[in-house]
Amino acid sequence: xxxxxxxxxxxxxxxxxxxxxxxxxxxxxxxxxxxxxxxxxxxxxxxxxxxxxxxxxxxxxxxxxxxxxxxxxxxxxxxxxxxxxxxxxxxxxxxxxxxxxxxxxxxxxxxxxxxxxxxxxxxxxxxxxxxxxxxxxxxxxxxxxxxxxxxxxxxxxxxxxxxxxxxxxxxxxxxxxxxxxxxxxxxxxxxxxxxxxxxxxxxxxxxxxxxxxxxxxxxxxxxxxxxxxxxxxxxxxxxxxxxx
Amino acid sequence: xxxxxxxxxxxxxxxxxxxxxxxxxxxxxxxxxxxxxxxxxxxxxxxxxxxxxxxxxxxxxxxxxxxxxxxxxxxxxxxxxxxxxxxxxxxxxxxxxxxxxxxxxxxxxxxxxxxxxxxxxxxxxxxxxxxxxxxxxxxxxxxxxxxxxxxxxxxxxxxxxxxxxxxxxxxxxxxxxxxxxxxxxxxxxxxxxxxxxxxxxxxxxxxxxxxxxxxxxxxxxxxxxxxxxxxxxxxxxxxxxxxxxxxxxxxxxxxxxxxxxxxxxxxxxxxxxxxxxxxxxxxxxxxxxxxxxxxxxxxxxxxxxxxxxxxxxxxxxxxxxxxxxxxxxxxxxx
Numbered sequence: 001x002x003x004x005x006x007x008x009x010x011x012x013x014x015x016x017x018x019x020x021x022x023x024x025x026x027x028x029x030x031x032x033x034x035x036x037x038x039x040x041x042x043x044x045x046x047x048x049x050x051x052x053x054x055x056x057x058x059x060x061x062x063x064x065x066x067x068x069x070x071x072x073x074x075x076x077x078x079x080x081x082x083x084x085x086x087x088x089x090x091x092x093x094x095x096x097x098x099x100x101x102x103x104x105x106x107x108x109x110x111x112x113x114x115x116x117x118x119x120x121x122x123x124x125x126x127x128x129x130x131x132x133x134x135x136x137x138x139x140x141x142x143x144x145x146x147x148x149x150x151x152x153x154x155x156x157x158x159x160x161x162x163x164x165x166x167x168x169x170x171x172x173x174x175x176x177x178x179x180x181x182x183x184x185x186x187x188x189x190x191x192x193x194x195x196x197x198x199x200x201x202x203x204x205x206x207x208x209x210x211x212x213x214x215x216x217x218x219x220x221x222x223x224x225x226x227x228x229x230x231x232x233x234x235x236x237x238x239x240x241x242x243x244x
Numbered sequence: 245x246x247x248x249x250x251x252x253x254x255x256x257x258x259x260x261x262x263x264x265x266x267x268x269x270x271x272x273x274x275x276x277x278x279x280x281x282x283x284x285x286x287x288x289x290x291x292x293x294x295x296x297x298x299x300x301x302x303x304x305x306x307x308x309x310x311x312x313x314x315x316x317x318x319x320x321x322x323x324x325x326x327x328x329x330x331x332x333x334x335x336x337x338x339x340x341x342x343x344x345x346x347x348x349x350x351x352x353x354x355x356x357x358x359x360x361x362x363x364x365x366x367x368x369x370x371x372x373x374x375x376x377x378x379x380x381x382x383x384x385x386x387x388x389x390x391x392x393x394x395x396x397x398x399x400x401x402x403x404x405x406x407x408x409x410x411x412x413x414x415x416x417x418x419x420x421x422x423x424x425x426x427x428x429x430x431x432x433x434x435x436x437x438x439x440x441x442x443x444x445x446x447x448x449x450x451x452x453x454x455x456x457x458x459x460x461x462x463x464x465x466x467x468x469x470x471x472x473x474x475x476x477x478x479x480x481x482x483x484x485x486x487x488x489x490x491x492x493x494x495x496x497x498x499x500x501x502x503x504x505x506x507x508x509x510x511x512x513x514x515x516x517x518x519x520x521x522x523x524x525x526x527x528x529x530x531x532x533x534x535x536x537x538x539x540x541x542x543x544x545x546x547x548x549x550x551x552x553x554x555x556x557x558x559x560x561x562x563x564x565x566x567x568x569x570x571x572x573x574x575x576x577x578x
Contacts, residue, residue: 053510075512083510093446098439105435106511112433132419
């Protein structure tokens with residue numbers, strides 16, 4: 001049954017040393033779904049993403065990516081995962097080309113997919129292929145990070161604040177590309193962000209994480225109703241987190 | 245309400261040190277004392293070291309003058325850097341009483357001179373202990389050298405206020421100093437992990453800022469005796485380059501391995517493959533640089549056996565430090 005989900009998290013708890021950051025998180029993402037993770041600063045969004053991509057060991061619970069357990073089958077699960085890391089953690093002394101080549105080789109590809117190169121071209125990124133990462137601007141690094149997440153046609157794409165620093169045109173190109181990838185290839189997207197307009201215009205489902213717990217989830221029909229009624233998502237979120 | 249007595253910058257530095265824990269601080273202090281003890285023992289029991297010490301004693305006024313100049317330049321540069329940093333600091337806008345701010349600035353800006361005096365004092369104290377324990381040694385000479393050097397540090401610190409404040413320039417990205425390969429423009433993207441093996445060596449080059457390297461080389465050349473031949477100087481420069489590259493390479497390999505393990509954690513790449521890639525070229529460099537050092541020692545009239553012994557010792561020491569550091573990073577990540 002778990003094979004039908006792009007991501008399945010069961011009763012996950014994690015933290016740093018003695019400090020528990022996430023408690024009893026359960027979450028599933030179906031193929032083709034755009035899932036937005038919201039939450040105040042320090043609520044555990046990035047920690048949850050770190051657990052999903054295997055950068056942080058979980059204290060309790062299970063994570064399955066496209067039917068493969070991250071713990072029992074780390075290589076199979078990671079082969080189906082695409083992660084856009086924070087731009088400041090990209091390797092400063094590799095060129096953009098080398099970052100892409102390393103990701104492609106790690107995923108045992110024989111070549112980089114054409115549609116990724118088309119996206120790079122649309123983002124006007126090809127001119128920066130030979131540049132060292134430490135000479136790139138924040139927005140260009142962000143583009144590289146997104147491109148790296150998409151190498152190897154992953155079943156699950158995980159992005160952390162991926163639209164920070166992107167110019168509006170590039171952000172639009174990325175959103176359209178992601179939507180098309182979700183629709184035509186059945187990939188799922190887990191995006192942690194503070195941008196509520198993404199929930200209003202693009203997300204299929206959304207959840208707010210507060211103090212390490214999923215406080216509320218908005219289903220597809222609820223978000224659809226908000227869109228239909230022309231309401232904004234902000235008031236619904238404010239109610240949930242108790243703001244007046 | 246708590247009244248600020250020591251100034252916010254010193255307070256913040258103290259709190260940061262406390263947060264980092266006493267263990268790291270203790271490690272540094274112990275390493276420093278251990279190094280000073282080695283020097284003190286060397287001065288007493290190694291004839292070559294005591295010859296150097298006697299030479300220093302003979303040329304004490306000249307050495308003190310050189311130290312005054314060096315201290316003045318170092319303190320002036322440090323002051324300029326500290327002031328430039330403080331202008332951008334999160335503490336810059338805090339209201340601090342002028343008296344406290346002045347005292348705090350003095351303590352921060354004169355730190356290099358204070359550290360020099362502290363190091364000389366620790367070294368002198370340990371030397372006196374060694375002399376006392378062995379009931380031999382030139383106690384008066386040691387005190388004389390300490391007095392001159394300490395005085396030179398104090399004079400240099402005062403003189404630093406008389407020289408023009410140097411201009412601080414932001415360093416360019418490290419990749420500027422990395423040798424560029426053949427341009428790949430237009431070449432098709434080919435999956436390959438080879439870039440990972442180049443990363444540690446690139447970091448070594450990135451840290452080798454030409455200005456800093458030139459400044460480090462200057463005292464090495466000044467230490468050569470008058471009348472030295474140009475070819476001797478070339479060999480000394482060669483040894484400086486190979487040993488210097490190892491000094492930069494060791495922390496680079498360790499740091500890059502940690503960064504690579506973190507960056508590649510979400511990738512389906514076995515950690516062993518990653519370690520092999522990060523270590524391979526770095527260790528090859530270690531063996532190459534050690535062999536080069538050995539060869540240059542033979543040029544400097546060392547026997548072949550002594551040069552081989554030095555090269556093998558250097559290679560083994562560097563490899564052991566790298567493997568230990570990489571192992572600690574690997575355990576921390578996994």
